[in-house]
Amino acid sequence: MAEAVAPPGRRVLAWAQEYGVYAAVGVLLLFNVLFTPHFLDVANFRTQLVQVAPIVIVSLGMALVIGTQGIDLSVGSVMALAAALVALYLGYGAWPALLVALVGGAVAGTAGGALVAYVGVQPIVATLALLVGVRGLANVLVPQLVEFRNPDLIALGSSSLYGVPVIVVIAAVLTLLMAFLVRRTTFGRQVVAIGGNRAASELSGLPVRRVLLLVYVVSGVLAALAGVLATARLQASDPTSLGLFIELSAITAVVVGGTPLSGGRIRVLSTVMGALLMQLLSATLIKHNLPQSWTQIVQAVIILAAVYATRERGTR
Amino acid sequence: MSQSAAPVLEARQISKRFPGVVALDGVSLALFPGEVHALVGENGAGKSTLIKVFTGVHRPDAGELIYNGSPAAFGTPLDAQRAGISTIYQEVNLVPMMSVARNLMLGREPRGRLGVIDTARMYGEAERILAGYGVVTDVRRPLRTLGMGVQQMVALARAVAIDARVVIMDEPTSSLEPREVETLFSVIRKLKDDGIAVVYVSHRLDELYAVCDRVTVLRDGKVAHTGPLAGLERLKLISLMLGRDLDEVKSGGLTRFSRDRRRAGKRDGAPPAVRAEGLTRRQVLHGVDVAVWSGEVVGLGGLLGAGRSETAKAIVGALRLDSGRVLVAGLPLRTGSTTAAVRAGAGLLPEDRKAEGIIPELSVRENIALAALPSLSRAGVVSDAKIDKVVEVFMRRLKIKAASPHQPVQELSGGNQQKVLLARWLAIRPKILLLDEPTRGIDVGAKAEVQALVDELAEEGLGVLLISSDLEELVEGADRILVMREGAVVGELSGDDVTEDKIMASIAERGAESDG
Ligand SMILES: Nc1ncnc2c1ncn2[C@@H]1O[C@H](COP(=O)(O)OP(=O)(O)OP(=O)(O)O)[C@@H](O)[C@H]1O
Ligand SMILES: [Mg+2]
Numbered sequence: 042m043a044e045a046v047a048p049p050g051r052r053v054l055a056w057a058q059e060y061g062v063y064a065a066v067g068v069l070l071l072f073n074v075l076f077t078p079h080f081l082d083v084a085n086f087r088t089q090l091v092q093v094a095p096i097v098i099v100s101l102g103m104a105l106v107i108g109t110q111g112i113d114l115s116v117g118s119v120m121a122l123a124a125a126l127v128a129l130y131l132g133y134g135a136w137p138a139l140l141v142a143l144v145g146g147a148v149a150g151t152a153g154g155a156l157v158a159y160v161g162v163q164p165i166v167a168t169l170a171l172l173v174g175v176r177g178l179a180n181v182l183v184p185q186l187v188e189f190r191n192p193d194l195i196a197l198g199s200s201s202l203y204g205v206p207v208i209v210v211i212a213a214v215l216t217l218l219m220a221f222l223v224r225r226t227t228f229g230r231q232v233v234a235i236g237g238n239r240a241a242s243e244l245s246g247l248p249v250r251r252v253l254l255l256v257y258v259v260s261g262v263l264a265a266l267a268g269v270l271a272t273a274r275l276q277a278s279d280p281t282s283l284g285l286f287i288e289l290s291a292i293t294a295v296v297v298g299g300t301p302l303s304g305g306r307i308r309v310l311s312t313v314m315g316a317l318l319m320q321l322l323s324a325t326l327i328k329h330n331l332p333q334s335w336t337q338i339v340q341a342v343i344i345l346a347a348v349y350a351t352r353e354r355g356t357r
Numbered sequence: 358m359s360q361s362a363a364p365v366l367e368a369r370q371i372s373k374r375f376p377g378v379v380a381l382d383g384v385s386l387a388l389f390p391g392e393v394h395a396l397v398g399e400n401g402a403g404k405s406t407l408i409k410v411f412t413g414v415h416r417p418d419a420g421e422l423i424y425n426g427s428p429a430a431f432g433t434p435l436d437a438q439r440a441g442i443s444t445i446y447q448e449v450n451l452v453p454m455m456s457v458a459r460n461l462m463l464g465r466e467p468r469g470r471l472g473v474i475d476t477a478r479m480y481g482e483a484e485r486i487l488a489g490y491g492v493v494t495d496v497r498r499p500l501r502t503l504g505m506g507v508q509q510m511v512a513l514a515r516a517v518a519i520d521a522r523v524v525i526m527d528e529p530t531s532s533l534e535p536r537e538v539e540t541l542f543s544v545i546r547k548l549k550d551d552g553i554a555v556v557y558v559s560h561r562l563d564e565l566y567a568v569c570d571r572v573t574v575l576r577d578g579k580v581a582h583t584g585p586l587a588g589l590e591r592l593k594l595i596s597l598m599l600g601r602d603l604d605e606v607k608s609g610g611l612t613r614f615s616r617d618r619r620r621a622g623k624r625d626g627a628p629p630a631v632r633a634e635g636l637t638r639r640q641v642l643h644g645v646d647v648a649v650w651s652g653e654v655v656g657l658g659g660l661l662g663a664g665r666s667e668t669a670k671a672i673v674g675a676l677r678l679d680s681g682r683v684l685v686a687g688l689p690l691r692t693g694s695t696t697a698a699v700r701a702g703a704g705l706l707p708e709d710r711k712a713e714g715i716i717p718e719l720s721v722r723e724n725i726a727l728a729a730l731p732s733l734s735r736a737g738v739v740s741d742a743k744i745d746k747v748v749e750v751f752m753r754r755l756k757i758k759a760a761s762p763h764q765p766v767q768e769l770s771g772g773n774q775q776k777v778l779l780a781r782w783l784a785i786r787p788k789i790l791l792l793d794e795p796t797r798g799i800d801v802g803a804k805a806e807v808q809a810l811v812d813e814l815a816e817e818g819l820g821v822l823l824i825s826s827d828l829e830e831l832v833e834g835a836d837r838i839l840v841m842r843e844g845a846v847v848g849e850l851s852g853d854d855v856t857e858d859k860i861m862a863s864i865a866e867r868g869a870e871s872d873g
Pocket of ligand 2: 770
């Protein structure tokens with residue numbers, strides 16, 4: 042009912058919602074530059090970015106799904122499946138193995154998307170089933186950690202392009218692609234419209250089910266790619282623990298970035314900022330020797346703040 | 358109308374600004390106990406905004422509210438309600454998933470010991486209250502399963518049941534059929550007798566003259582006139598709303614449909630623009646046949662619940678059918694696919710604008726472009742230039758009032774939202790348009806414009822299926838009328854038979870217990 046217009050309090054809130062993540066990242070950077078020794082070291086930057094890259098990639102898909110009022114809990118398990126498939130097919134070379142892993146992600150996404158779009162299962166239930174099932178499948182395929190020596194795959198995980206780790210380059214490129222997808226393509230606009238009002242979108246002739254299905258496929262493929270990249274960096278396939286709880290980090294990034302869980306709006310760059318913020322935050326607290334529990338408490342506070350800010354918009 | 362008394366609610370020099378628009382500019386209005394006060398004006402004149410200021414939804418930028426003789430500022434709608442100002446908003450805002458009874462009794466459910474809601478008593482009481490409004494329904498059902506009209510009655514019953522001193526109704530009749538309107542009027546008269554002040558917003562002049570004592574006309578956020586309604590000539594009222602000379606209005610700036618002749622539609626051997634055959638769905642539709650030829654307007658008459666909206670939805674594939682098929686320009690449509698229907702050039706302007714029409718958070722521009730996106734893009738990438746052009750054309754043609762094309766559509770006034778939805782369909786260059794209550798919530802000026810537009814489109818060769826509970830609109834707008842009752846077409850009127858009386862008779866004659 043309320044309108045986010047006149048009173049100054051509201052205006053501040055509207056501003057915080059729009060640019061809060063950027064401001065928070067800026068403040069944190071400044072703090073670190075001033076108070077954290079060696080923060081500006083190139084090595085430190087690289088580590089931070091390499092660590093956050095898989096989360097960013099997964100978050101991009103998550104943002105798309107959340108934009109349709111959905112959620113994808115299966116991303117971590119899909120990463121594990123990708124790790125397992127890579128290990129199994131590495132004998133054919135790194136690229137065929139990568140391809141198989143991505144196809145695996147697409148299949149998992151299709152399963153989730155079909156349940157949501159055609160069967161009408163709630164997204165949280167459908168993807169929860171996949172979270173359990175796909176992890177199980179990955180463990181059956183590769184029961185224990187497998188190390189590998191494929192030079193191509195190892196290079197994917199550890200080489201650099203003009204000094205920037207390849208993983209980071211991939212995440213950046215995907216971010217731009219996703220921003221383009223959301224803003225400039227019919228598919229992206231349809232995703233946002235469906236999240237905003239599904240019944241109206243349907244009456245307007247949008248292919249609602251197909252779009253929903255595709256959204257989960259995209260999320261699955263991105264998760265699979267993140268799984269391959271993480272595996273490449275580890276130089277080992279570890280389906281038992283790879284990607285555990287990453288769905289929570291991804292959802293956090295999306296929410297902190299200001300994308301409302303009620304759908305109808307997707308903020309791609311802010312989502313990436315959300316992921317960076319959480320990464321920086323834990324790095325900062327660790328560097329200043331604060332216990333892990335502190336990090337969690339601060340993260341919780343930030344999530345609540347973000348949810349509060351987006352809630353205002355959602356209920357207008 | 359006892360105007361000797363002091364006003365119960367008074368607005369003094371209220372101003373309210375939104376980014377890009379001044380919605381209210383020094384508005385003063387005094388409301389006396391026992392009067393029914395009409396609040397009228399064009400779409401976007403500021404009526405709903407003024408009401409929202411009264412009820413604490415908006416805080417005014419300047420001016421003050423006097424309630425019961427002392428300054429008042431309601432922080433939230435709940436505060437206003439507790440103080441005795443009860444409101445029925447333009448868009449039904451109840452909780453769709455909750456039961457009818459819960460919606461009706463929300464916040465004041467009868468409680469047993471331990472503070473647990475006494476559901477049996479709640480259901481009983483809800484049934485009793487609703488029966489008083491001529492609504493007989495299973496109060497345990499979720500509200501959303503009921504028609505818009507019944508929902509509106511629930512909102513009304515809820516607003517009145519609260520012990521109020523002021524009852525505000527923002528376009529309360531937009532979803533009601535004539536019988537329900539009568540019920541509403543008797544409720545209003547009773548409120549009046551009880552000394553309660555009623556604010557009544559409507560674009561239907563007949564209704565104003567039927568129940569209102571005084572009128573305040575808003576124009577562009579300012580008070581253009583205030584005074585007794587009796588003795589105020591209808592055309593004069595319109596001229597005040599539009600801000601035009603009386604003469605200009607009289608000389609026919611306001612003709613509605615150009616009803617000098619009834620078109621026949623182009624039946625030169627070509628297949629109809631749309632033909633529906635044997636549309637059937639258990640409990641809802643029983644073998645409905647409809648055909649609309651290019652260049653004609655076919656009206657669907659009937660009471661609420663006769664299956665008119667359902668027929669329209671079935672035609673565009675938005676309602677699952679047990680059997681039946683639809684052909685557009687002679688080619689069968691894939692059943693159950695709105696995408697196929699839209700691609701073939703059939704569009705439905707839905708009855709429930711908020712739930713099925715607008716995408717509230719998206720801009721006016723994106724809402725207009727939505728259905729036409731595939732043709733406004735190249736290789737899946739949207740073309741800004743093409744969209745801008747289409748949006749500009751239709752915003753101008755339909756005179757859509759918005760701060761900019763980028764304003765979120767939810768911020769537009771109700772009538773302008775409706776025009777945005779019309780623009781969405783015109784943008785696909787349709788072959789057949791299905792209009793379900795197209796002029797609901799549209800002001801007199803815009804109503805004439807929309808009706809003229811429908812005429813014009815038909816002249817250009819579009820087929821139009823028109824659903825309206827406004828019989829006058831149906832008679833003036835349609836070339837041919839199909840009368841529906843209980844999910845079946847029971848009669849067809851054409852030529853000179855298209856009159857209000859004949860429609861009423863046709864609705865009535867087939868039913869045992871006619872209530873037309
Ligand atoms: N929340 C808002 N934000 C921005 N502008 C708004 C908002 N609410 C209303 N407006 C603008 O204020 C003006 C008055 O709107 P209002 O809804 O009061 O009109 P109205 O007289 O009720 O019209 P209608 O007959 O179409 O319902 C319009 O130009 C509208 O676009
Ligand atoms: Mg209004």
